[in-house]
Amino acid sequence: MEIFSRHHWHGAGFWLVAAGVALMSAAPRAQAQTPRTRQSASANADLAQRILETMLRVPGNQAGYRTVHAKGLVCQGTFTPSPDAASLSKAAHFQQVTPVVVRFSDGAPDPLIPDASANAGPRGLAIRFTLPDASVTDVVAMSHNGFVVANGEEFLALQTAIVSTDPTRPHPWPVETFLGSHPLAAKFVQDNQRVPASFATEAFFSNDAFVFVNAAGTRQVGRYQIRPVAGERDLTDAEASGKPSNFLIDDLKTRLAAGPVEFRLVVQIPNPGDATDDPSAVWPDDRRTIEVGRLTITSVVADSAAAEKALAFDPVRLTGGIELSDDGLPALRSLVYALAAAHRR
Numbered sequence: 045m046e047i048f049s050r051h052h053w054h055g056a057g058f059w060l061v062a063a064g065v066a067l068m069s070a071a072p073r074a075q076a077q078t079p080r081t082r083q084s085a086s087a088n089a090d091l092a093q094r095i096l097e098t099m100l101r102v103p104g105n106q107a108g109y110r111t112v113h114a115k116g117l118v119c120q121g122t123f124t125p126s127p128d129a130a131s132l133s134k135a136a137h138f139q140q141v142t143p144v145v146v147r148f149s150d151g152a153p154d155p156l157i158p159d160a161s162a163n164a165g166p167r168g169l170a171i172r173f174t175l176p177d178a179s180v181t182d183v184v185a186m187s188h189n190g191f192v193v194a195n196g197e198e199f200l201a202l203q204t205a206i207v208s209t210d211p212t213r214p215h216p217w218p219v220e221t222f223l224g225s226h227p228l229a230a231k232f233v234q235d236n237q238r239v240p241a242s243f244a245t246e247a248f249f250s251n252d253a254f255v256f257v258n259a260a261g262t263r264q265v266g267r268y269q270i271r272p273v274a275g276e277r278d279l280t281d282a283e284a285s286g287k288p289s290n291f292l293i294d295d296l297k298t299r300l301a302a303g304p305v306e307f308r309l310v311v312q313i314p315n316p317g318d319a320t321d322d323p324s325a326v327w328p329d330d331r332r333t334i335e336v337g338r339l340t341i342t343s344v345v346a347d348s349a350a351a352e353k354a355l356a357f358d359p360v361r362l363t364g365g366i367e368l369s370d371d372g373l374p375a376l377r378s379l380v381y382a383l384a385a386a387h388r389r
């Protein structure tokens with residue numbers, strides 16, 4: 045099986061490249077240790093700049109589109125909080141129904157990636173809640189539980205390894221060396237080759253942890269999970285191989301024409317000792333979860349292409365009752381997303 049051809053290399057980009065390499069790489073060695081110090085503001089700004097410059101050199105991305113998650117569809121609906129939501133957070137949308145705009149996406153840098161490609165993942169779901177005072181707050185989630193790396197320095201190292209890899213050169217390529225020493229990253233690219241039956245049968249995860257504060261001032265750290273009410277279902281390889289290029293986008297349009305698509309918004313609560321500062325460290329499934337509400341997606345927006353160009357989600361666009369945790373990644377992501385949005389517009 046040809047997994048990593050020169051054609052592939054030029055056709056897609058990061059997720060494709062990494063996916064191909066994951067299959068070819070030898071058994072992973074121990075996870076490399078990187079110190080997890082919080083960055084100062086200026087160090088973070090410099091790191092963000094270097095990350096975006098490196099991401100923009102990954103083959104596949106195109107001017108005018110997001111440098112990752114380039115292909116997507118913007119939809120709208122409502123969020124209805126559960127009776128338990130207010131016990132976790134005093135945030136306005138945890139108390140009353142709010143309108144939402146969401147963008148579903150393929151994670152690949154290539155805006156023309158076929159939805160059923162093994163290189164299209166992870167899928168994304170970004171949510172913007174419009175609160176009663178007209179302010180907005182975002183949740184930016186992806187379909188893999190566990191981020192590819194623990195922090196921004198490792199993310200830059202991964203991107204650098206990708207853009208330094210020339211598949212005409214002998215092995216080991218820099219990206220193979222990276223994945224060989226980062227087993228969670230190798231697992232991430234391997235897992236992301238699966239193809240969901242629909243965006244409506246995909247689960248999404250914030251990976252990053254936030255602190256929820258209720259009206260009594262009680263603080264609770266947690267991570268978002270967004271679970272499809274239709275149930276989670278993937279395609280078999282045989283099913284995926286026959287799918288048209290835009291099947292996920294078209295399926296969503298068809299479903300929405302027939303009725304709403306729903307997700308449960310859940311917050312996973314760590315046990316004492318679970319790492320809250322490392323988005324690559326997955327908390328086991330037996331951890332307590334609190335269902336905080338239901339996302340009811342009702343329609344595609346009138347002009348999705350114009351809407352996605354105008355939209356720029358931000359993982360730290362929070363609101364009273366939801367705060368940053370000791371996970372340093374969202375603050376860095378926020379800087380990179382702002383630079384990326386300015387670059388693509």
Ligand code: HEM
Pocket residue numbers: 095099109110111112113116147148149167168169170184185186191195196199249250251252323355356357373377380381384385388
């Ligand atoms: C070092 C860490 C990360 C970096 C540098 C990064 C970078 C980026 C960039 C540059 C964009 C394009 C933004 C734009 O043009 O508007 C983006 C989009 C996106 N990212 Fe990340 N990302 C990181 C981690 C994550 C994580 C942890 C998640 C979720 C668990 C995530 C989910 C998404 C999604 C869903 C989008 C598309 C948002 C939309 O639909 O507009 N990213 N990311």
